[in-house]
Structures are given as structure tokens and as C-alpha cells.
Amino acid sequence: MEPGSPEDWQLRQLRDNHSPMRRAGWVTLVYVLTGVVWIVLSDRLIGSLVANVELLVLLQTWKGVLFFLVTGLVLFYVIYRQLNHDRALLSLQYEQRRALRFRERQLTVLMNNLPGMAYRCHPDEHWTMSFVSAGCADLTGYQSDELVNNRSVSFASLIDEASQPEIALAVEKAVDRDGAFSVEYALTRKDGERIWVWERGCSVEDESGVRFVEGIILDISDRKALEQELEVLATRDSLTGLLNRRESARVLAEEQARASRYRRPLALLWADIDHFKRINDTWGHAAGDQVLCAVSDLLRDSVRSVDTVGRFGGEEFIVILPEMGAEEAREVAERLREQVGRQVVTLPGGETVSLTISIGVAAFPDHGQTQEELCAAADKAMYRAKKQGRNCAVMAQAS
Numbered sequence: 001m002e003p004g005s006p007e008d009w010q011l012r013q014l015r016d017n018h019s020p021m022r023r024a025g026w027v028t029l030v031y032v033l034t035g036v037v038w039i040v041l042s043d044r045l046i047g048s049l050v051a052n053v054e055l056l057v058l059l060q061t062w063k064g065v066l067f068f069l070v071t072g073l074v075l076f077y078v079i080y081r082q083l084n085h086d087r088a089l090l091s092l093q094y095e096q097r098r099a100l101r102f103r104e105r106q107l108t109v110l111m112n113n114l115p116g117m118a119y120r121c122h123p124d125e126h127w128t129m130s131f132v133s134a135g136c137a138d139l140t141g142y143q144s145d146e147l148v149n150n151r152s153v154s155f156a157s158l159i160d161e162a163s164q165p166e167i168a169l170a171v172e173k174a175v176d177r178d179g180a181f182s183v184e185y186a187l188t189r190k191d192g193e194r195i196w197v198w199e200r201g202c203s204v205e206d207e208s209g210v211r212f213v214e215g216i217i218l219d220i221s222d223r224k225a226l227e228q229e230l231e232v233l234a235t236r237d238s239l240t241g242l243l244n245r246r247e248s249a250r251v252l253a254e255e256q257a258r259a260s261r262y263r264r265p266l267a268l269l270w271a272d273i274d275h276f277k278r279i280n281d282t283w284g285h286a287a288g289d290q291v292l293c294a295v296s297d298l299l300r301d302s303v304r305s306v307d308t309v310g311r312f313g314g315e316e317f318i319v320i321l322p323e324m325g326a327e328e329a330r331e332v333a334e335r336l337r338e339q340v341g342r343q344v345v346t347l348p349g350g351e352t353v354s355l356t357i358s359i360g361v362a363a364f365p366d367h368g369q370t371q372e373e374l375c376a377a378a379d380k381a382m383y384r385a386k387k388q389g390r391n392c393a394v395m396a397q398a399s
């Protein structure tokens with residue numbers, strides 16, 4: 001009910017009115033006093049004006065009748081007004097109850113048809129649920145009564161452990177400033193399936209001052225999968241699965257900035273398959289693809305976990321070697337060159353393809369102060385390796 005509405009005014013009036021006993025007492029007192037005053041005054045007036053006894057008796061009789069008529073009318077008006085007032089209050093109560101029932105029904109339908117689950121919980125370490133909507137079964141696999149009051153399992157135990165501190169912080173902040181929070185995290189369902197959910201909630205206080213958190217939780221696994229797919233598409237080379245050119249450049253820029261900030265060594269290898277065109281021309285493009293994948297796998301499997309291998313274009317690869325100086329990088333390049341030389345790729349038709357690679361080696365800061373200078377130095381070194389007869393690793397010249 002809106003404050004200031006007519007219904008509100010009526011209820012306030014009812015609350016502010018005196019008690020029924022006091023009101024009835026007042027009415028009776030007014031009636032008795034009026035009667036006494038009327039009888040005394042009217043008797044005196046008539047007695048002083050009329051001397052004839054018969055006329056006096058007649059006037060007394062009509063005076064009594066008049067008194068009953070007037071008080072009867074007043075009584076009728078008072079009771080009529082009161083009953084009308086009561087009836088208005090009763091119908092107001094009835095309308096309010098009806099509106100309340102309608103709203104409850106609306107709310108229940110809404111909650112039960114939400115795509116996820118609505119909840120009310122205590123902000124304790126178990127996220128003890130005091131209410132969950134019917135969508136709980138679809139979302140978590142648990143029935144409402146299994147989750148409410150942690151009867152079978154606590155909601156906190158379903159949440160991915162790594163996300164718990166972040167969620168606790170978001171909720172704490174929301175409770176502190178009476179605001180809302182939204183978080184994304186992984187949740188383990190009753191059947192063991194791991195799903196991604198998005199939760200939005202806010203802190204509320206009930207009439208007795210107890211704090212709760214209320215909100216909704218939606219399944220966003222499809223969106224997450226799409227996001228991850230898009231991320232792979234944006235950062236990976238679709239043929240080899242290595243980082244693509246853009247992502248390789250981003251990682252190199254990051255590593256170069258770090259090396260520059262902390263004055264740490266960093267090396268870059270620029271590798272190119274020798275006479276790759278011949279492979280394509282001899283065995284076909286699909287065979288060329290297979291060779292590219294084989295070389296990619298070999299490079300990826302032959303470096304440290306901190307190193308990054310990317311496909312920079314056609315048959316060109318880069319290897320980013322953090323915390324590595326020029327000499328060590330040359331040894332790595334030599335090792336990779338030998339491994340590729342030893343590798344034989346067997347094509348689907350049974351034919352075998354042998355290959356070699358040429359590698360340019362550049363180190364930060366000796367061969368380049370910036371990412372661009374480092375790339376250019378490694379690329380030039382690779383071309384010198386080609387000129388020197390291929391199948392070799394060549395160190396870049398100092399800048």
C-alpha cells in the first residue's frame with residue numbers, strides 16, 4: 001500500500017482512534033448530560049410560561065416525544081456511520097488480502113519459471129539457504145529440501161574452491177554498502193557435472209534486523225563455452241594449434257617489457273622450414289599441412305613450459321625464450337634444428353618426408369632494445385642462415 005493512499009489514511013485513523021470502551025463511554029455521557037439538561041431546562045421554561053395544568057401536562061408529553069425522536073435520530077445517525085465505517089474497513093481488508101494472494105501467486109509462478117534458481121541465504125561460510133526456488137533441481141541436481149538449511153549438502157560445497165574468496169569478498173562489499181553484487185563461478189552439480197553460473201544478489205535485512213542475501217543464479221555454461229571457443233579462435237592458429245601471429249606478438253611484447261623492467265635476459269628464435277614449397281609441390285597441400293603440424297608438435301614438445309611457440313605465418317615459427325641469454329638460445333636452436341632434421345613425417349600414402357629448418361637467434365638487449373628490433377634481428381639472422389646453405393642456426397648481429 002502506498003503511504004498517503006486513502007487506504008493508508010483509513011488505517012491510520014483506525015489506529016489513532018480512542019479505544020471502543022472510551023468512545024462508548026463518551027457517547028453515553030453526552031447522551032445522559034444532554035437528557036438531564038434538556039429535562040431540567042425545558043421543565044423550567046414551560047413551568048415559567050404556562051400556568052394552565054392541562055396544557056402543562058400536554059406540553060410535557062410532547063416534549064418527551066420530541067426528546068425520543070431527536071435522540072432516536074441521533075442514535076440512528078451514529079450507528080449508521082459506525083457500521084458504514086466498519087464495512088469500508090472490512091472490504092479494504094478483503095481487497096488487501098486478495099491483492100496479497102494475487103501477488104504471492106504471481107511471485108511463485110515467476111520464481112518457478114525463472115531460467116535459473118532464486119534463493120535467500122545467510123551470509124555464513126556454508127551459504128546456508130533458507131529458501132530456493134523450484135529451478136534449484138534443474139540447476140544443481142539437488143531438490144530444494146536437500147539444500148535448504150544444509151540438510152543434505154551446503155551450497156558452499158558446490159562452489160569451485162578457487163572462486164570462493166572472490167565471491168566472499170563481493171558479498172561482503174555488498175553487505176557493507178547495502179548494494180548488489182554479481183559473480184561468475186564454476187559449480188559442481190549432484191551428478192558431478194561442472195557448470196558455469198552467473199549470480200546476482202543483494203543484501204537485505206528482515207523485520208528483526210537479521211541480514212540475508214537474496215538473488216538469482218543462472219546457468220551460463222553455453223556462453224562460457226562460446227567465450228572459450230572464441231578465445232581459442234582469436235589466439236590460436238587453426239591448423240597447428242600454436243599461438244597465432246597476433247597472440248605471439250602480444251606475448252613477445254609482454255616478455256620484452258618484463259625483461260626490460262627487471263633487466264632480465266630474453267631470447268627469440270625465428271625458424272623457417274627449408275624448401276617447404278617443394279613439399280607442397282611434390283606431395284600436395286594436405287601433405288604440406290601435415291608437415292607443418294608435425295614440426296609444430298615437435299617444437300612445442302621440445303621447449304620448456306615457460307617458453308612460447310607461435311606460428312608467425314606460412315612455414316615460419318617463433319620461439320620466445322624468457323630468462324635465456326644468447327649462447328644458451330643458440331644451443332636450443334641447434335638442438336631444435338637437429339631434432340627437426342632427424343624427424344621423418346610419414347604421409348597417409350606411406351611416403352616419408354624428411355625436412356630441415358633454418359633458425360635465426362636474437363637476444364635482448366644485445367640484438368634489439370624493442371620488440372620490433374628483436375624480431376627484425378632474428379628474421380635477418382634466419383635469412384643469413386638460408387643464404388649460408390640452410391639447415392643451420394645463425395646468431396643475429398649486435399645492433
Ligand SMILES: Nc1nc2c(ncn2[C@@H]2O[C@H](COP(=O)(O)OP(=O)(O)OP(=O)(O)O)[C@@H](O)[C@H]2O)c(=O)[nH]1
Nearest residue numbers: 272273274275276277278280285286288289314315
Ligand atoms: N600446405 C601449406 N602450405 C603453405 C601454408 N602457408 C604457406 N604455405 C606455402 O609455403 C610455401 C612457402 O614457400 P617459400 O616462401 O617460397 O619458401 P620455401 O619453399 O620454404 O623456401 P625457403 O624458405 O627459401 O627455404 C608457399 O608455397 C606457400 O604456399 C599452409 O598453411 N599450408
